[in-house]
Amino acid sequence: SQQGEEDPQALSIQEGENATMNCSYKTSINNLQWYRQNSGRGLVHLILIRSNEREKHSGRLRVTLDTSKKSSSLLITASRAADTASYFCATDKGGSYIPTFGRGTSLIVHP
């Protein structure tokens, strides 16, 4: 069964705007990862944030983690049309070292 659940399911924004996606999970984790998937393609790893970290940055990406609320957010700043993709969060489901994926957020960035 899925561990993480992303919200919203779909997001449509204009180029230049920020995009925020949220992920909630149910059981304790050691880390949480965010992945990107272009339509009909494999997954690309974006960021891993450990349970003892609260925020992490990578370029235009900012990930936060709130273990007390069992939630994480992915912020993409100054979005580009090329950011159009599905974004998934994945948790390790109690230290299994195997990511368990949520349903994903479909992001469309209009040029």
Next chain:
Amino acid sequence: GAVVSQHPSWVICKSGTSVKIECRSLDFQATTMFWYRQFPKQSLMLMATSNEGSKATYEQGVEKDKFLINHASLTLSTLTVTSAHPEDSSFYICSARGGQVFSYEQYFGPGTRLTVT
């Protein structure tokens, strides 16, 4: 970064036939490989985990006799869908992990789209 390839990229087959999908790690040795299945606009569902030279570990609800997994070398794992039916049509993605067993780093292949008619 590490590269994982899958072959074929897409395949169309008739109901009742078997289809083999290959997953290769091109520039590293994959001690563990994972096979996922993804329906349109859905999440990736883990099907099985395989370690080189060992039998695959299947997730609950996945028929091991239908989805045969072989991890014969450190760079190749195969998934064979036996006696395929239209409900097996899906996007199959493999991922590979090398080095430390206790590592979260894994690399995904581009996926194989299977259509069973």
